[in-house]
Amino acid sequence: MKNLFLSIVLFVVQFSIYTLRAQSYQVLEGEFSKSTILPKHHFGFYLYDLDSNKAVFGIKEDQHFTPASNTKTYTLYASLKHLGDSIAGIHYVERGDSLLFWGTGDPTFLHPKLDSRKVYDFLKNSNKKLFYVVQETSEPAYRNGWSIEDYQEYYQPEIAPFPIYGNVVKISSNGKGLVALPSYFDKNLGIRERIQRSFWVSRKLNSNQFEMSNLNVPRNYSTNKPFIWSDSLVVQLLQDTLRREVELLTKYDRPDDLKTIYSTSRNIVLREMMLPSDNFLAEHLNMLVSDKIYNGFYTDSLRNYMQNTYYNNFRDTIFLRDGSGLSTYNKITPRNMVDLLMAIKDEIPDENQRFLFFPAGGVDGTLKSAYSLDQGEPFVWAKTGTINSVHCQSGYIVSRSGKKYAFSFLNNNYAVPTSYIRREMVRIITFIRQNY
DSSP: OHHHHHHHHHHHHHHHHHHHHHHHHHHHHHHHHTOSSGGGSEEEEEEEETTTTEEEEEESTTSOBOOGGGGHHHHHHHHHHHOOSEEEEEEEEEETTEEEEEEOOOTTTTOTTTOOSHHHHHHHHOOSEEEEEOOOBSSOSSOTTOOGGGTTSTTOOOOOSSOOGGGEEEEEEOSSSEEEESGGGGGGEEESOTTOSSOOEEEOTTSSOEEESOSOOOTTOEEEEEOOOOHHHHHHHHHHHHTSOEEEESOOOOOTTOEEEEEEEHHHHHHHHHTTTOHHHHHHHHHHHHHHHHSSBOHHHHHHHHHHHTSTTSSSOOBOSOSSSOOTTOBBOHHHHHHHHHHHHHHOOOHHHHGGGSOBTTTSGGGTTTOOOBTTBOOEEEEEEEETTEEEEEEEEEOTTSOEEEEEEEEESOOSOHHHHHHHHHHHHHHHHHHO
């Protein structure tokens, strides 16, 4: 009788859990069915209970989508796994009266927000002759699937072994006209036509010549334009800023006694990549990881390595062609994203530390104006991703009941303003916060 009683109790408990899950599924399914926006495009959603380690709800969670900047979450994970507390600024070796140095892909050198000046001061104060060593890369300055028409947009600088000034020129008004930072490019500013009424600045496709439409420069005008990177240009820019001679060394294999100068905190760079969604930082973090693993810039091999080493247990196949999400060839599923978020949770169990790498709804980053605080506090921490007809969010939710979830909400191929898609996503995520 005792065993029969226990069996009945166990059955009742299991049936109750099953019923609650079914009801929970139906309730959320009802929220999706209310939408008049979502059924008109390709979307997928997956919600996972981190407390009980069980899936809660899914729609097309195993179908592939273009993730846009959700791709940066993969770069975050690779960086957490392979980069130390500080990122490598340069590698160097001393030979007699000479100092030879190699780039590491460090994006912070003379970066307006991130430069620690450690590499700059080291090179500036060295009493050796400086030699910058050229290195090859396995991929071109634009990754596979990038849009060539965005060549002069601030968010698509070229990728290089030794980035400098963020690989962009800041062109701004000084009250009399335009000036460039770095000033090396002042001589490259010209006028195209003086009869244009609207003011603009552009860069020619195949050169570092910059043109403005007329001489009537608006007050407080400022813009950032990527420049065409080259080893010889890096040497010129180094000489200008260091105010000392730097020679170009076209071939010199890295020796065994190579030393490294470390620059900026890894976590500062990762947070700056994730919150405002910085493509330049994302791609160069992949360069840094590649340099750490391979002693060279083999970012295509790095993606294969991450796939075979860490992502082979994910439930769906991953296709990545870059580290930022600018490539339209990237393809992942909502389940992939949740698998990745769970791997990041394992890497950083302390959610207060983990959430620092994700925009907080109603607080900062790309979600600052998307969500309102609930009961005076944020409840969603997620990476966003937006390119043409693509808008995605993937991250973590803490509900009013204190339960914790990982989610991925991916939208592709819509023909309405992105704000419509964002509102639907916010509505559903907020519903989960208040009812789960």
